[in-house]
């Protein structure tokens with residue numbers, strides 16, 4: 001790539017919690033995941049996973065103790081792990097992890113999950129914008145993700161943010177007995 005990559009020297013970013021007004025009148029707080037969130041985040045991701053059609057994860061195999069390490073590793077330099085809470089309950093989680101090798105430190109991959117009863121209210125957009133702003137702030141040049149071709153809401157969200165298709169793994173997953181492609185999307189923020 002031309003212009004050189006300075007991403008390797010990027011400093012950790014201080015992350016400030018922020019409030020988001022949801023379309024149903026509630027207020028969500030987006031903040032970094034902390035040790036006390038470990039159990040709730042595992043339960044949250046598992047609930048979305050149990051729906052069976054949106055995300056690759058079916059059940060997280062990490063213990064709360066291991067989850068805390070994941071949060072700690074997302075230190076604002078190597079990555080960022082955020083949660084959204086409403087009245088103290090976790091309704092969304094999202095994380096972004098930068099490539100660990102010299103070769104791919106200019107890239108990062110992300111994942112997001114909003115609880116079923118809190119979708120379509122603007123939270124996914126706010127959390128994605130938070131992750132992308134972080135990526136930009138630490139010099140990441142390319143953000144990638146995989147999405148199932150059947151996941152219309154997620155595809156619409158990503159395209160709205162400027163993600164474009166870079167590839168397609170045909171029949172990569174079987175969802176409710178049907179083969180579905182995984183689409184690889186990227187954003188050069």
Ligand SMILES: CC(C)(COP(=O)(O)OP(=O)(O)OC[C@H]1O[C@@H](n2cnc3c(N)ncnc32)[C@H](O)[C@@H]1OP(=O)(O)O)[C@@H](O)C(=O)NCCC(=O)NCCS
Pocket residue numbers: 048054055112113114115118119120121122123124125126146147148151152153154156157158160
């Ligand atoms: C996909 C997901 C992250 C979107 O988050 P969300 O909070 O529901 O989305 P938002 O309300 O912020 O919507 C943002 C934009 O996404 C698109 N969108 C969201 N839901 C949509 C739907 N049901 N149909 C079409 N477009 C949709 C729209 O462009 C929307 O903007 P608009 O409301 O101004 O039209 C969320 O639905 C989710 O977590 N789903 C389950 C897990 C999952 O699929 N994770 C992603 C795996 S790749």
